[in-house]
Amino acid sequence: MKTTDQEHWLYVISSKKKLVDFNFKEIWRYKDLLFLFVKRDIITLYKQTVLGPLWYLIQPLFTSLIFTLIFNNLADIPTGNGVPGFLFNLAGITTWNYFKECLLGTSDTFKKNENIFGKVYFPRVIMPMSVVVSNLLRYGIQFLVFTAVYVYYVNFTTSAFGVFPSFEVVILPFLIFLMALLGLGLGMIISSMTTKYRDLTFLIQFGVQLLMYGSAVMYPMSYFNNKLPNYYWLIEWNPIAIIVEFVRNITLGIGVLDLYKLLYATLVSFIIFLVGLVIFNKTEKSFIDTI
Template sequence: MYLLKNENLNTEWLYTISPKGKFIDFNFKEIWRYRDLLFLFVKRDVITLYKQTVLGPLWYLIQPLITSVIFTIIFNGIANINVGEHVHPFLFNLAGITIWNYFAECLKGTSDSFKKNQNIFSKVYFPRVIMPMTVVISALLKFAIQFLIFIGFYVFFAFQGKSGTLDVNLLLLFPVLVLLMGLLGLGLGMIISSMTTKYRDLTFLVGFGVQLLMYVSAVMYPIQDAVEKIERSFPKSASFINPIIENNPLAQIVETFRYMFFSQGQFSVKGILVTLIVTVGIALLGLVIFNKTERSFIDTV
């Protein structure tokens, strides 16, 4: 046995450190080998979140609730967005915000992966992609808290007949939707974090960009209603704006999420499949760019 091992050693190098990697060079095996690290980083995030001040975790409750109240006043009270008779506008907004927040958390958290971890990256090697993956998994915890709040209100409004109808079959899609949101946030975040190593001022755009993105992602309106209204109010630019909303994978996910709970709005298998393909594409692109940056970034910061 020992001899065999030795023989093996004589003939082959275990690995080499060389200047240029192949274009697509992820080592999924290596990431798998570091899975414990991923798990421990997530654990660290959870522990430190828990050990924060009282207001820390509480903030995750306050933020979506207040945002929903404001959206209800502005978009439903003032702007008269029609969310359907069977659903309370507050619940409608809360649903959108809950799933949207998960995406926003992932994107914001991953978009400064390189800068935030500069210290640790310059001292020790591990697959860099572990860091953004950690963010996406840790953000699940915040999502879970906010989702529970949503469920609480859902039950509350169900007693008043203001919660639409739950589509039990579609609940199977729930994990898929969350996964898609996470992947989208991860993919875009990795692309942005790679670009911010060269362009520092991009960081300031991220917060603003996420906000803009929210407005075209059907968070506070049903796609159908929005498309019709835009066609009526801005007939000339409708051909430009509407495709953005209709083809936006984020809007698809938000709309499907609501359809699941309220049985109203749009839902099509085709839409979800297209979203799936686009999402995987963005995530892979992010991975390629991230991997490319990973090799050189220590020398440029």
């Protein structure tokens, strides 16, 4: 009697914590919630603004413009022969932005949703996942802008004679997927830690800014190697820099393709994501007592 009983329990809430304890079936059951959160984020973000979704476009375009003025025209950072600085920066910024938005959007998951998490249960991981998905839509729009600018430069100007996409451009979705894993993984780690120790919220503010300078967003990796070879390892082993460089390579045809680097970046992304998932999972059970 006892043994048959045991098998029928739908689930057990226990004080004993397993290290890895995922219920993928349950997360699947809540997929509608994921898309409703995405919908919420998208339709409410630019409510009561005049320009609305145009803000999606304004931000990367203007940042690229400023970067081109400062880094390429003023500081003379070369972007490669026949590659316009504006296009170079736009490629880097849209890719970096996706990572940044994923990280910032997920890093305060627990604190931002304290209210709702304190009242009802649903798999908490739905929340950061919805941030990543809604940012993906945003990235999609920004990528279309990048494509439009790209087509304009190649067809209507003579300055982009060095630009040509390689057939490897098909791996772009994979690179973006890696960015999502990195952003989500780091975001989950940070959001879990901040439930008890708030110090990290201060770190993340300027940490992201510093990280951008170390992620080869506004300069080619080779240029950094020429100028500061002693510090090159910092950039060389930064998975974000590798991915940004890769995106520029497959779209603009500059920089070197190093498959081992890509393999390394993939490995790191997956490890960070899994670590994030484990920590997040452990935190979600009792964070409401410490936040």
